[in-house]
Amino acid sequence: MELCSINGLKGTITVPGDKSISHRSIMFGSIAKGITEVENFLKGADCRATIQCFRTLGIEIEESKSSVLIHGKGLHGLMPPTHILDVGNSGTTTRLLSGILAGQPFDSKLSGDASLNARPMKRIIEPLTQMGANISSILRNDCAPLYITPGNLHGIHYNSPVASAQVKSCILLAGLYADSETSVTEPSLSRNHTELMLKEFGADIRSTHALSSTQATASILPCTELYGQHILVPGDISSAAYFIAAGLLVPDSEILIQNVGINPTRAGLLKVCEDMGGDITLLNERTQAGEPIADILVRTSTLHSTTIEGDIIPALIDEIPVIAVMAAAAEGTTIIRDAAELKVKESDRIETVTDNLLSMGCNVTATEDGMIIRGGCPLKGAVIHTLFDHRIAMAFSIAALIADGNTKILDSKCIDISYPEFYDTFEKLL
Numbered sequence: 001m002e003l004c005s006i007n008g009l010k011g012t013i014t015v016p017g018d019k020s021i022s023h024r025s026i027m028f029g030s031i032a033k034g035i036t037e038v039e040n041f042l043k044g045a046d047c048r049a050t051i052q053c054f055r056t057l058g059i060e061i062e063e064s065k066s067s068v069l070i071h072g073k074g075l076h077g078l079m080p081p082t083h084i085l086d087v088g089n090s091g092t093t094t095r096l097l098s099g100i101l102a103g104q105p106f107d108s109k110l111s112g113d114a115s116l117n118a119r120p121m122k123r124i125i126e127p128l129t130q131m132g133a134n135i136s137s138i139l140r141n142d143c144a145p146l147y148i149t150p151g152n153l154h155g156i157h158y159n160s161p162v163a164s165a166q167v168k169s170c171i172l173l174a175g176l177y178a179d180s181e182t183s184v185t186e187p188s189l190s191r192n193h194t195e196l197m198l199k200e201f202g203a204d205i206r207s208t209h210a211l212s213s214t215q216a217t218a219s220i221l222p223c224t225e226l227y228g229q230h231i232l233v234p235g236d237i238s239s240a241a242y243f244i245a246a247g248l249l250v251p252d253s254e255i256l257i258q259n260v261g262i263n264p265t266r267a268g269l270l271k272v273c274e275d276m277g278g279d280i281t282l283l284n285e286r287t288q289a290g291e292p293i294a295d296i297l298v299r300t301s302t303l304h305s306t307t308i309e310g311d312i313i314p315a316l317i318d319e320i321p322v323i324a325v326m327a328a329a330a331e332g333t334t335i336i337r338d339a340a341e342l343k344v345k346e347s348d349r350i351e352t353v354t355d356n357l358l359s360m361g362c363n364v365t366a367t368e369d370g371m372i373i374r375g376g377c378p379l380k381g382a383v384i385h386t387l388f389d390h391r392i393a394m395a396f397s398i399a400a401l402i403a404d405g406n407t408k409i410l411d412s413k414c415i416d417i418s419y420p421e422f423y424d425t426f427e428k429l430l
């Protein structure tokens with residue numbers, strides 16, 4: 001994709017359904033009894049991988065233009081897979097599905113693409129093994145492909161070294177099949193869609209937040225049955241993020257993004273925009289199936305630098321590439337720290353973000369757990385190496401809109417992972 005600078009993005013848009021909630025709707029719907037109907041499901045490649053895995057596990061899933069119908073077979077209704085489960089590029093599919101498979105009375109193997117098979121799985125192998133699961137890395141490198149055979153699961157309390165919703169959710173899902181309570185404490189609260197949604201499906205699940213620290217604990221009791229639900233998926237704030245950044249950065253813009261999920265465990269970007277002086281207004285705030293949503297009005301703003309660190313990081317981890325682009329255009333030096341998790345995403349995002357910003361003429365330094373971005377230098381067009389990372393492709397498409405000259409985004413097709421209509425939505429604002 002080739003892009004150049006523009007002026008005046010104007011209009012009202014919606015963004016596709018939330019990726020995290022879409023994945024969970026298929027998974028929980030499949031192990032619930034009865035039909036789960038999902039509206040505004042995200043039809044990106046990652047969520048399609050989840051659908052395919054559950055079809056391979058014997059679940060009938062019907063897709064229409066407006067919704068997805070899952071014919072759930074209950075907690076013990078999955079069938080042994082006839083072939084290896086293909087998780088594609090999706091870390092969420094891999095880690096959450098592993099938690100469910102650990103509780104099944106059959107063998108399974110799962111594997112993904114080159115990026116997925118290089119991501120760390122010890123973070124789930126360790127707690128699942130403590131629970132009595134039989135899960136191993138087939139190549140003995142603590143990565144997928146993974147092999148899971150039946151085990152008798154017992155409840156544990158797990159102190160997770162990372163604030164990761166994927167790790168937390170994996171353990172809680174295995175906890176559905178354990179013999180006693182399972183709980184997970186994480187250093188700061190990561191996205192809590194699993195806790196909110198499993199409760200709606202009928203699980204006995206609780207969350208507590210320590211008063212004296214940022215630690216958060218979620219606990220689940222073994223369950224006899226979950227029940228199918230109707231789910232209306234809110235717009236994904238991680239997809240809205242690109243249009244929020246575009247609205248702030250592109251001169252003479254005003255964009256209204258409707259129906260965006262603003263769950264506080266996901267909405268760190270809004271706080272950062274406010275700290276940077278962004279003109280953002282939340283309209284029509286409401287709650288839909290336990291998830292807060294709003295329409296977000298964004299207008300062109302003069303941004304200044306900020307420091308992003310500590311327990312806000314899990315609430316904006318996927319938005320850091322586009323925040324880095326905003327910081328490059330802002331006056332002053334922005335510091336991002338406590339974000340070492342960026343290194344184990346679809347690419348090493350500390351490296352991919354800083355390398356691409358450097359090639360656009362930004363003065364940026366990579367650090368062990370983040371980056372230092374000295375903003376305010378005009379960006380120039382460049383060739384962007386996405387390393388097939390969808391969020392890098394989208395973040396640098398926004399940088400291209402304010403850069404001098406043409407920018408070429410290599411392998412931009414990877415955007416299909418989470419936002420197949422990304423460039424079409426842009427056209428609506430021209």
Ligand code: S3P
Nearest residue numbers: 020092164165166167190317318
């Ligand atoms: C996700 C959790 C996050 C996020 C990912 C989706 C989820 O990963 O980066 O895109 O749906 O649970 P971690 O929880 O591992 O940080």
